[in-house]
Amino acid sequence: MNRITSPVLIIASKEICDSSRNRWLGFMGSIFLLLSLSVTFAGSAVTGSLYLPELASLMSSLSTISVFIIPLAAILLSYDSFVGEDESGTLLLLLSYPLTRLQILCGKLLGHMTVMLLATSFAFGLTAILLLLIGEQYQVAELIGAFAQFLLSSNLLALTFILFSYIVSLKSTEKAKAVGCLLLVWFLFVLIYDLLLLTILVSDLSFVNQYVVNILIALSPTDLYRAINLMAIEGSDARGSLAMISQTDWGLSGMYALMLLWVVLLSWISHGIFKRKRL
């Protein structure tokens, strides 16, 4: 640990060490792997023989499940980042060190991002390797590309929810309150907003055109994630309202840009709150 001199890297490596020691990394990696394998090989259970789905169908199923589980994992990883350190007195101690608040924030973010990247890469990477070994119908480049895109979007989604956690953690006075508030955020974005969006899409309202849909998608990182994954899948069998999401004319890169905008906006808000936080 002493060989690193950048404070950001020192804090990041401590966060990774913490996540590894409290078994979060292993636990979440295993959960992701279990889900990934279940989705991949679920068809085999029905048919009684080895049945592998088409790549488009597989990626669609994986993203449908991941949109629930990845934000939750990100929240559980980072909800106590600041309120926990504040309660234990180490935040005050860190601030007495020759560090800026931005360095502390970046260090934690880098550490948590690395942990999420390790857990998702392990689980989904292993699934991709298994498919390459036993699935003869897949083209190697297409499979690797699909999983790489899925990992990228999943980690961007995780990043937004890590930043949501930081904001709530910085504003909370107790860990229990932070986790309660974040579960509400999760519920709002993952279930409520999504449900509202789908209701608007199917209700055939006169003002709902593709532009309005684009705006509504941009207002939620989880819907951006859905849109990215639906758009990225060639030959996606999305129909009805989901098809409308996937037909946004802002393009895949536009959707990624919006996701990055969420990351920048949430980072800016987190830093602003941290800068003004009274200890």
Added chain:
Amino acid sequence: MLSEVPIKLTDIVLKYDDFTALDGVSFEVEAGQTMALLGHNGAGKSSIIKVILGLIAPSSGSVKIMGKSAQSSHLQHKVNLGYLPEDVSFYNKLTGREVLNYFAALKRVRPTRVADLIDEFGLGYAQDRQLKTYSKGMKQRLGVAQAILSEPGILLLDEPTVGLDPQASQFLYGKINQLKNKGCAVVVSTHELSLVESHMDSALIMSKGRRLAQGTSAELSAESSLKAKIDFGELASWVERDHYLRRFFIDGRLQVESDQKQHMIKYLVSQCQIFDFTIDEPKLEDIYHDLMVHPLLGLPAQ
């Protein structure tokens, strides 16, 4: 640079909306001196430490650390500050050595210093154990080791001995004294008056954000209404009959202002042959309670 006073606070006022946390606090701590910060909960002790650390900007007044503003954006001066927060709970999943390595890396302290401190603080046998297995005393020792990692010129300790047994407390004060003797300016915020009394050079007694009393033990004693008690043993009955001494004779002992002790003893020596006497000076705890009576009752302080 060397002649700069390590800590100098001048007329500090700290306000949060309508609440005044610090009201006109001024003091200096010289190199090689220990100042005790005393006061009831909420008196402003921790606020003073945060102001010194530069974590809170005072509403008015100046805070100079080694001659420079504590609010300076230049972070390097923080390397020279050692701090142990009150009741800090370090990362339980890390080992003692990892915790010290982490903080050493953040202050760019050489790794060999960590090894030295682990030995010095008697934590060698537990250095590779996770902190969740450490006792309170071990954690406090680790905390103080963390505070002195960079061999700081200024050491700020917030309740360093709370919850510790007497032996562990003495050990920590022994370490603090060693640093003090090397020229470190130490500020200790504590409620354990009897313990800090023998290790401090001066004290600042706070109440409701204000300075109640300040100075050395003798100066504090003079500010209080307490008196030194002189016990003359077998001579007591003679003292009681003396025309001059009679009015100071209370409960079998002479009770005089601290600065009158020598005068009394000189007088007695001139009057009779003294074989033995003991002087009972007011203890810091007694002075503190005496000074605190008025502010806690809402009466104006003396």
